[in-house]
Each structure stands twice: as C-alpha cells, then as structure tokens.
Amino acid sequence: MNKPLFMHIVDRLSNDVQFFRQKKKDALGKLGISSLQKCTAAIRVLAYGTAADTVDEYLRLGESTTRKCLENFVEGIINLFGDEYLRRPTSADLQRLLDIGEYRGFPGMIGSINCMHWEWKNCPTAWKGQYSLGSGKPTIVLEAVASYDLWI
Structure with missing residues (x-):
C-alpha cells in the first residue's frame, strides 16, 4: 500500500471513528496510542495473517489492544468506504x-x-x-x- 493511500485511510478513520482518535492517557496529559499505531497494527495483522500479539514489540501494543484495533479498523473501513468500494457496479x-x-x-x-x-x-x-x-x-x-x- 502506498503512503498517500495509507495516510488517507488513517485520516478518515481518525476523523470519523472515535476509537482512532488519540486520547490523553492520564491526568498529566500524556498521550495514548496514536492513530498511526492503531491502523498499522490492524493492517499488519490483516496483511501477514498473524496473531494479535505479534505486533507487541514493533508497535508497543498488547494483544487485546491490537484485537480492538483490528475490529474497529474493519468496521470503520466498511462504514466509511463500503458504499463506494465494497459494492456491485451499477x-x-x-x-x-x-x-x-x-x-x-x-x-x-x-x-x-x-x-x-x-x-x-x-x-x-x-x-x-x-x-x-x-x-x-x-x-x-x-x-x-x-x-x-x-x-x-
């Protein structure tokens, strides 16, 4: 996948899907997981067909977080792009x-x-x-x- 397409997907997901927005992690204002990390985790698991715990060292995400990223990514892609790209031609x-x-x-x-x-x-x-x-x-x-x- 080329970078402009990836960034377009990340941008749309972070703007339209609450899960992909970066949030403050604690009272000190430390930021949590970025949209890029979440999308990269989901795409890596989909692309390589690996288990959710294989991105923990690369992206610093746990298995359950990666699984949530994947679930929200798939739902977001279907909701945002499904009508245009996942349909029969008219x-x-x-x-x-x-x-x-x-x-x-x-x-x-x-x-x-x-x-x-x-x-x-x-x-x-x-x-x-x-x-x-x-x-x-x-x-x-x-x-x-x-x-x-x-x-x-």
Missing part, C-alpha cells in the same frame, strides 16, 4: 467502463482481472491442509481487478 458504472474499453481498443471489456496462487508463508499450522494444493505449500488466491480510474 449499470452506469458498467456502461462507463464499456465505453472506455471500446475507446481504448478493447470493445466489450469491462476491466482486467488476474488471479494467482500466492504462497502463504505465515499460514497457521491448523489451516495448512485447507489452503494447500498439489505442491503441499499453503497458498491464498490473490485476485486483482484493474481499471484505469482506480485511485492510486
């Missing part, structure tokens, strides 16, 4: 993509999709059989959809 969306595809020499093409099996290095032992193919190594399917107008 007829207008599809027509716009078809028109652009035709203009670029690809009539009838809505977008480009590619799937690949990506080795899951940190797959939990209990799940290895469920996510392994012929190679015996656990993989997840990485699916990418590309459109000219995706925000980068």
Whole structure:
C-alpha cells in the first residue's frame, strides 16, 4: 500500500471513528496510542495473517489492544468506504467502463482481472491442509481487478 493511500485511510478513520482518535492517557496529559499505531497494527495483522500479539514489540501494543484495533479498523473501513468500494457496479458504472474499453481498443471489456496462487508463508499450522494444493505449500488466491480510474 502506498503512503498517500495509507495516510488517507488513517485520516478518515481518525476523523470519523472515535476509537482512532488519540486520547490523553492520564491526568498529566500524556498521550495514548496514536492513530498511526492503531491502523498499522490492524493492517499488519490483516496483511501477514498473524496473531494479535505479534505486533507487541514493533508497535508497543498488547494483544487485546491490537484485537480492538483490528475490529474497529474493519468496521470503520466498511462504514466509511463500503458504499463506494465494497459494492456491485451499477449499470452506469458498467456502461462507463464499456465505453472506455471500446475507446481504448478493447470493445466489450469491462476491466482486467488476474488471479494467482500466492504462497502463504505465515499460514497457521491448523489451516495448512485447507489452503494447500498439489505442491503441499499453503497458498491464498490473490485476485486483482484493474481499471484505469482506480485511485492510486
């Protein structure tokens, strides 16, 4: 994930979701966990598929705090960005993509999709059989959809 996109997510979450606002930790005015720490913890756990206690040394967060970060992060992303990014395309969306595809020499093409099996290095032992193919190594399917107008 590039830095501007990450910072956009952090900014939106810290402005719109109470949990992500940095608060005063004690009566002396010492600040608590920052929005950056909370978002980084959630994204690291999601990206690497690790347990909540794996970010304790890197980000100085405990397991229960990391779990709360993850839960609030997922809910916040769904609430803030779900209507725009986690929805089925409308007829207008599809027509716009078809028109652009035709203009670029690809009539009838809505977008480009590619799937690949990506080795899951940190797959939990209990799940290895469920996510392994012929190679015996656990993989997840990485699916990418590309459109000219995706925000980068």
